[in-house]
Amino acid sequence: MTPRPPETSPPANDQRSYGRANHAFFIALLGTAGIYPAVITALVVSTVGYSGLQQLWAPWGDPALRYAAGLSLGSSLASGLLALTMATPCGYVLSRFPRRGTRFLDVLVYLPIVLPGLVIGVALLIFFQTGVGRFIEQHLMTFTFAIKGVILAQTVVATASATRIMKMAFDAVPMRRAQVARTLGATRWQAFWHVELAEARAGLFEAYVLAWATAFGSFGPVVLFCGTTRFRTEILSASVFLEFSIGNLERALAVSLWMGTLTGVVLLIARGLPRKRALW
Amino acid sequence: MVDRDSDNTGHLRLEGVGGQWGRFVLQPVDLDIRPGEYLVLLGPSGCGKTTLMDLVCGLRNPGQGRILCDGFDITHADPAERAIGYVPQDYELFLSRTVRGNLDFSPRMRHEHGPQIAKRLEHTVDMLHLEPLLDRRVDTLSGGERQRVALGRALMAAPKILILDEPVSALPTSLRDGVCRELKALQSRLGITTIHVSHNLDEALSVADRLTIMEIGCVVQTGEPDEILHRPADEFVAEFTRCRNLWPVEIRNGQLKMDAVKEARSLFQDYGSHPDGHYLLVIRPEHIHLSPAPDTARPDLLTGRVQASVRGSHSWMIEVAIGGMLAYACGQKNWAIGEHVQLDLREDKPWLLPA
CATH class of the missing domain: 3.40.50.300 (P-loop containing nucleotide triphosphate hydrolases)
Known part of the structure; x- marks a missing residue:
């Protein structure tokens, strides 16, 4: 029997089947990955088409809406910062001390993500009717139906998602690295600030952007806790609701598009910022 | 510094x-x-x-x-x-x-x-x-x-x-x-x-x-x-340092006895300081030299048949069966499987571990 020559490459039909499988993967990937962006694009295009671009800036003449836009932007920027201030230590504790006690904290931090915003608003109202809440309002500062309340309600919802991001950011920094810093003479605070937080800075940035966006778009907790008083506590998402409720669909859509445009611009700027440069 | x-x-x-x-x-x-x-x-x-x-x-x-x-x-x-x-x-x-x-x-x-x-x-x-x-x-x-x-x-x-x-x-x-x-x-x-x-x-x-x-x-x-x-x-x-020869031996009245070698006492010095009992004899593979076994069997020689050989980066590791025991020798030469070899021990008083 003639010995069979050694095969240097797989048979052609095998190569074809590998090629087909690889193409199928990319087609499936593009198909499924494209669904969600397509849905969002369809929604934006149909909304713009319905209201028309010329109507987009028409409500800008209304001083109440300009006030609402300013309040939304200012309060959400502040809420984002406050959320980050709380989310950073929370995320650190969740990442570095995965014990039973922190598992409870993990669940607790998830609640504002799961609960409807309306429930959070009501819970805030109820809290400020308790002894502690009344003491805060009488002796420290007033939150209910006030701008500070808008910031508080937005912060409560924004902190939850920022905490998840910060936890993941700290998870990506090996604990060993901070320990090495300690052997090099760093205090715990220095190791946290110069190593762990410095290396989690991409997450810090991402957490702020997400917290800001969540706060900017929040509606339920703010409306329930602070109401929608014109030139006082009305934010853009409440304006959309108010315009809808009086049947002014074009204005509601225009304000929604303001929100969308502003968020898009902020996110594009944020994504364009250099991430790798050391911040400290 | x-x-x-x-x-x-x-x-x-x-x-x-x-x-x-x-x-x-x-x-x-x-x-x-x-x-x-x-x-x-x-x-x-x-x-x-x-x-x-x-x-x-x-x-x-x-x-x-x-x-x-x-x-x-x-x-x-x-x-x-x-x-x-x-x-x-x-x-x-x-x-x-x-x-x-x-x-x-x-x-x-x-x-x-x-x-x-x-x-x-x-x-x-x-x-x-x-x-x-x-x-x-x-x-x-x-x-x-x-x-x-x-x-x-x-x-x-x-x-x-x-x-x-x-x-x-x-x-x-x-x-x-x-x-x-x-x-x-x-x-x-x-x-x-x-x-x-x-x-x-x-x-x-x-x-x-x-x-x-x-x-x-x-x-x-x-x-x-x-x-x-x-x-x-x-x-x-011993095993972690790749000393694979751990042979069960017995010391009786200062004399070392091995089941696999009838005249083991001729191979080693006296172990007079060791109390009688069972021990493991430790010989590093590089302290065992292999040579062709003589045609006539002699009870005072350690002989066996090559069972396996593995090439390392610097030498060969030869596995030799001696009776029911395995010996490992390290050398520059490869030996054919089944070859009858003589083992020369380069240590006359190897280390003993309590068994």
């Missing part, structure tokens, strides 16, 4: 240091590491080498015992105060800093400035050839470059003791020998007490002044390389 007082510093003493963390138990460890010594802590993965080093660095609290550095009790001292430089297994360079930022991390954290620090940096950079890398981001460095930066970063803290945790395991095999030689030369030059953690015997032998062998959760033996190789404390050390 330039400004390190190298005389009489870096004496580390562990007195009954142990503890339990989860399911892992570290039996009390007693260890005395002399100033300027290069000690290799050798053991299989998961035996507790890194845990023990964590205790020395202050990254874990021991459940019991004391750690003394130059006579001072540092058992519960802060890691920042111990003057122990630590180079972890994956180097753990600070990604948010350049090479220069990693090197001057320790002086910065300690708020140390001035010409002395600048001189130390210059010296470290020169010694480790880091000049071209200074402004590079650490995530762009190769494995060898990372290791040099991690070493430089630890040395910039002017430590009395340097701990190198598996310093070459992340490097390609082809680089390891050279890097080990450089580490040893550097340590000799600086005179710094060094603990090198490893699971690789060849790597350990290439650098160690002394070896400490760890089994799971306990230190089994500490000694100079020759002592460890030729007088292992137990079966684990």
Whole structure:
């Protein structure tokens, strides 16, 4: 029997089947990955088409809406910062001390993500009717139906998602690295600030952007806790609701598009910022 | 280091240091590491080498015992105060800093400035050839470059003791020998007490002044390389140091008896100092020389048939069946399977372990 020559490459039909499988993967990937962006694009295009671009800036003449836009932007920027201030230590504790006690904290931090915003608003109202809440309002500062309340309600919802991001950011920094810093003479605070937080800075940035966006778009907790008083506590998402409720669909859509445009611009700027440069 | 007082510093003493963390138990460890010594802590993965080093660095609290550095009790001292430089297994360079930022991390954290620090940096950079890398981001460095930066970063803290945790395991095999030689030369030059953690015997032998062998959760033996190789404390050390000949023997009235060899007494000296009993005879494979067996069988010769041969990087390992026992010999020549060979033992009084 003639010995069979050694095969240097797989048979052609095998190569074809590998090629087909690889193409199928990319087609499936593009198909499924494209669904969600397509849905969002369809929604934006149909909304713009319905209201028309010329109507987009028409409500800008209304001083109440300009006030609402300013309040939304200012309060959400502040809420984002406050959320980050709380989310950073929370995320650190969740990442570095995965014990039973922190598992409870993990669940607790998830609640504002799961609960409807309306429930959070009501819970805030109820809290400020308790002894502690009344003491805060009488002796420290007033939150209910006030701008500070808008910031508080937005912060409560924004902190939850920022905490998840910060936890993941700290998870990506090996604990060993901070320990090495300690052997090099760093205090715990220095190791946290110069190593762990410095290396989690991409997450810090991402957490702020997400917290800001969540706060900017929040509606339920703010409306329930602070109401929608014109030139006082009305934010853009409440304006959309108010315009809808009086049947002014074009204005509601225009304000929604303001929100969308502003968020898009902020996110594009944020994504364009250099991430790798050391911040400290 | 330039400004390190190298005389009489870096004496580390562990007195009954142990503890339990989860399911892992570290039996009390007693260890005395002399100033300027290069000690290799050798053991299989998961035996507790890194845990023990964590205790020395202050990254874990021991459940019991004391750690003394130059006579001072540092058992519960802060890691920042111990003057122990630590180079972890994956180097753990600070990604948010350049090479220069990693090197001057320790002086910065300690708020140390001035010409002395600048001189130390210059010296470290020169010694480790880091000049071209200074402004590079650490995530762009190769494995060898990372290791040099991690070493430089630890040395910039002017430590009395340097701990190198598996310093070459992340490097390609082809680089390891050279890097080990450089580490040893550097340590000799600086005179710094060094603990090198490893699971690789060849790597350990290439650098160690002394070896400490760890089994799971306990230190089994500490000694100079020759002592460890030729007088292992137990079966684990013998097997871990690739001494595969552990032959069951019996001593009766100072005479050694082996089931496989009828006239074993003619092969070995008297073991008069050993009490009667069962032992394991330890002979390193490189101390057994193979030659063709004579045609006529003689009871005073150790003969057997080659059962297997395996090529190593420098020699052949030949497995020989002698009666019901296996012997391993190391040599430059390969032998055919089934060949009848004579085993000449190059030790006339091999080490005995209690069976």
